[in-house]
Amino acid sequence: xxxxxxxxxxxxxxxxxxxxxxxxxxxxxxxxxxxxxxxxxxxxxxxxxxxxxxxxxxxxxxxxxxxxxxxxxxxxxxxxxxxxxxxxxxxxxxxxxxxxxxxxxxxxxxxxxxxxxxxxxxxxxxxxxxxxxxxxxxxxxxxxxxxxxxxxxxxxxxxxxxxxxxxxxxxxxxxxxxxxxxxxxxxxxxxxxxxxxxxxxxxxxxxxxxxxxxxxxxxxxxxxxxxxxxxxxxxxxxxxxxxxxxxxxxxxxxxxxxxxxxxxxxxxxxxxxxxxxxxxxxxxxxxxxxxxxxxxxxxxxxxxxxxxxxxxxxxxxxxxxxxxxxxxxxxxxxx
Numbered sequence: 001x002x003x004x005x006x007x008x009x010x011x012x013x014x015x016x017x018x019x020x021x022x023x024x025x026x027x028x029x030x031x032x033x034x035x036x037x038x039x040x041x042x043x044x045x046x047x048x049x050x051x052x053x054x055x056x057x058x059x060x061x062x063x064x065x066x067x068x069x070x071x072x073x074x075x076x077x078x079x080x081x082x083x084x085x086x087x088x089x090x091x092x093x094x095x096x097x098x099x100x101x102x103x104x105x106x107x108x109x110x111x112x113x114x115x116x117x118x119x120x121x122x123x124x125x126x127x128x129x130x131x132x133x134x135x136x137x138x139x140x141x142x143x144x145x146x147x148x149x150x151x152x153x154x155x156x157x158x159x160x161x162x163x164x165x166x167x168x169x170x171x172x173x174x175x176x177x178x179x180x181x182x183x184x185x186x187x188x189x190x191x192x193x194x195x196x197x198x199x200x201x202x203x204x205x206x207x208x209x210x211x212x213x214x215x216x217x218x219x220x221x222x223x224x225x226x227x228x229x230x231x232x233x234x235x236x237x238x239x240x241x242x243x244x245x246x247x248x249x250x251x252x253x254x255x256x257x258x259x260x261x262x263x264x265x266x267x268x269x270x271x272x273x274x275x276x277x278x279x280x281x282x283x284x285x286x287x288x289x290x291x292x293x294x295x296x297x298x299x300x301x302x303x304x305x306x307x308x309x310x311x312x313x314x315x316x317x318x319x320x321x322x323x324x325x326x327x328x329x330x331x332x333x334x335x
Contacts, residue, residue, distance in 0.1 A: 039280065045241065046278035049260045052299060053288060059301040061319060061331035066091070068104070068328065071112045075100050080322030082127040082310035084135075086150065091320065093328065094127035094137055103127070103137065103152065110328075116152035120144075126176045126224075126310065136177050140191055143173030158203045160189060167192050178225040178233070180248055186225055186233060194219035196235065196250065209250040214240055216252040224265040226272065228294060234272055236262040241279045243272075243297075256297035260287065264321070268313035271300060275308025275321060284309075289319050289331065303331050 068077060078097025085091045090113065093104045101115035102124045117124075122141035129135055134155065135148045143163055147156035163172045172192035177185060184206065185199040195210035210219050224236035232253065233246040242257040243265065261283075264275035272294045277287025287308045291301040307323025314320060319331035 042278075042280035045258075046260075046280045048258065049278055052258065053302055056290075056299040057301050059291065059303050059331075060334045061303050062334050063303070063305070064330045064332050066106075066110050066320075066328040066330045068093075068106060068110045069112065077104070077326040079324055080326060080328055081125055083320045083322050083328060084127050084129050084310075084312045085314050085320060086129050086133055087315060089315070090150070091328075092127055092129070092135055093322070094124045095322075095326070096124055097326070103135070103148070105150070105152075114152060116148070120146065123170060123173075125174070128177055128179070130179045138174045138177050138187070140173050140175060141170050143189065145174060145177060145185075145187060156203050158185075158187075158199060160187060160197060162189065162193060164192050175222065176224045178227045180227050180233075181229055181231055182248070184248070186227060186248075188222040188225045188235060190219060190222040190238070194222065196222060196225070196233070196246075198248075198250075207250065216244070216255070217246075217250070219244075223263055224274075226265045226267045228267050228272075232294070234265055234267075234294070236265045236274065238262060243274070256292075259290070259292070259297070259299075263308050264311040266311055266313060267294075269317065270294070273311055273313050273319070275305065275311040277308060284324060289321065305329065305331070 076097060076099040077095045080093050080095045082094040089108055091106050094102060102117035102121045104115040105113045107113055121139050123139060125140035126138040133150055135150060137146050143160040145158040148154055160174050175188045175190045177187050180186060183201045187197045189195050189197060194212040195208050197208040198206040219237050220239035222235050223238040226234045231248045235244045237244050238261055241261055242255045243262055244255045245253040260276040261279045262274050262276045266273050272292040274290050274292060277285050286306050288302045289305045289311055290299055293300055307321040307329050310321055312320040321329050323329055
């Protein structure tokens with residue numbers, strides 16, 4: 001008989017993996033898990049989350065799709081794992097298909113401006129732009145973090161390492177990166193580990209913290225990370241269904257455990273923005289992009305979304321995310 005605990009872990013990994021057979025196993029396991037006491041707790045949490053959303057204001061944004069224009073025959077994207085936009089309005093996509101480069105820069109109309117990265121990735125996972133305009137990517141299998149110029153010239157490579165030799169899934173590495181006010185880098189390593197790592201801007205490791213578990217400073221898949229101008233770190237502890245807060249030395253400051261299974265997180269204009277869904281549903285189920293008060297955890301606004309693996313707030317305050325199988329969603333100001 002398959003244990004409930006093993007089913008839960010397997011489901012959380014496999015539903016991200018894009019393989020149909022494995023995805024079906026994940027869904028079956030999740031269904032079995034939901035029949036036990038833990039499943040009842042998750043259903044209650046999901047109902048509470050939906051009630052919280054129902055009493056929160058809906059953001060004045062309309063869902064649109066950014067159509068990416070294929071630059072040639074045979075060109076195609078797969079899952080757009082992460083999206084970001086620079087201050088000039090150039091949109092950078094990190095996608096997992098083999099018929100296009102992993103990193104693709106497009107304009108606001110979806111025309112491909114440039115692309116790069118073939119052969120550099122195993123599982124492209126997150127893409128971010130630092131305050132200087134450089135492009136950073138994170139790989140969820142190799143645990144490689146890369147820094148590029150906006151044109152695609154590689155400036156730095158960080159091999160985080162530390163993946164287990166007997167990893168049960170190709171998803172066994174780093175998940176996201178954030179840039180602190182002091183110039184340091186903070187990287188979440190969540191698929192096979194449960195830690196946060198701090199590096200200098202030059203790529204020298206300073207410290208790490210975290211361990212598996214449910215207590216303060218413990219994690220079950222830290223999947224996203226953001227930092228504010230005061231040096232407060234916000235970490236999406238995805239499978240624990242909470243957002244934990246820390247200072248730059250890794251000291252625990254508190255948590256919010258009522259916002260669902262948070263996949264993605266970012267800071268913009270003094271607020272925290274997240275992509276989340278109910279904990280009792282398979283990964284990728286319909287959820288929400290939310291604006292959160294970073295002091296209280298209150299939901300300041302939301303939009304419904306079928307994509308929440310990443311979240312980006314544009315300079316105009318609009319939202320970007322990727323969704324399966326190969327789409328980019330753009331939540332624009334309502335006209």
